[in-house]
Amino acid sequence: MNQSSLSSSPPVDIIVPTRGRGELITTTIASIRTLRDVHFTLWVIDQSDDDRTEQCVRRHALEDPRICYRRTPTVGASTARNLGVSLGQAPFILFTDDDCYVHPAWASSMLAELRKPSIWAVFGRVLPATHGGENATVLRGGTVAIKPVQEAQVYRGNRLDLSFGHGASMGVRRERMVQLGGFDELLGAGGPLHSWEDRDVGYRILAAGGQIAYTPAAVIYHRQWRDWDAIRRVFRGYAIGAGASASKYVRCGDPVGVAIFTEWMFSQGLRQAFSAILKWRSWPKLQVALEQFVYPWYGFVQGFRYPVDRTHCLYRTGVQPTEVVQAH
Secondary structure, eight states: OOHHHHHTSOEEEEEEEESSOGGGHHHHHHHHTTOOSOEEEEEEEEOOSSSHHHHHHHHHHHHOTTEEEEEOSOOOHHHHHHHHHHHOOOSEEEEOOTTEEEOTTHHHHHHHHHTSTTEEEEEEEEEEOOGGGTTTTOOTTOOOSOBOOOSOEEEESOTTOOOSOOGGGEEEEHHHHHHHTSSOTTSSTTSTTOSOHHHHHHHHHHHTTOEEEEEEEEEEEEOOOOOHHHHHHHHHHHHHHHHHHHHHHHHTTOTHHHHHHHHHIIIIIIHHHHHIIIIIOOHHHHHHHHHTTTHHHHHHHHGGGSOEETTTTEEOOSSOOOOOOOOO
């Protein structure tokens, strides 16, 4: 490790939410332990119903004091992330998932962008995993949560362009996360309104006048282990979350929500349908695309079941949201 680079690097909290994955998280933690030129604390927030993940993480924690484990009875990836934020104190926060592993330069590359005062959040490059044959189940046209773009980009102003990346490789400045009110706990895997929490954070950053960086230098690898039934469930969750998010934006007085709703059905419905037919010739992929015309409407209507905090453009859960501590 480059000691001079490490001594000049500010501390970073890395947060990994997990639920019911058992030993799968071992590869994630092992890769994070190889990170170069960054002073980090890893927070594993475990929402599992069994002890398999806890046993795995605690083995790593005994070997590496940078690893902190927290068990919580809560449900939902966004709730877990907010809890992780509240436990740490570092000025910069990185997020990844328990079915990913990171390149040794991932954190330092993310941090290089976050240290720019104008940047509120950063997203990194996400590639299909190839470690240990883990891409053996990749289906034709069936990759999930991939961002292979090789050109850096800064997003500002345009709330319709939410193509900056995925929560599997995401970083934020702590004071900006506090300003935003954290993740929307009704969105995200395990939440009642399903996925889209990462795009929702990006939308709220852009709406508040902040900037988002995408850096291809920060690379992680996402395991593609799902079959077509699981892929359909994932994209169904995206569609519900997109509709619920658009519903929230409209109720908060932003008509761009209607455009986001329409764009989703065009890009993920119509465009993916043509891709399924003309490029992949895949009936399962076409089924996924056709559902994108239906489930956003379901999410849009479901959103009206919940009150909205217009100050932060967050759904209210009816209970006190997970605490997000003030920046130090």
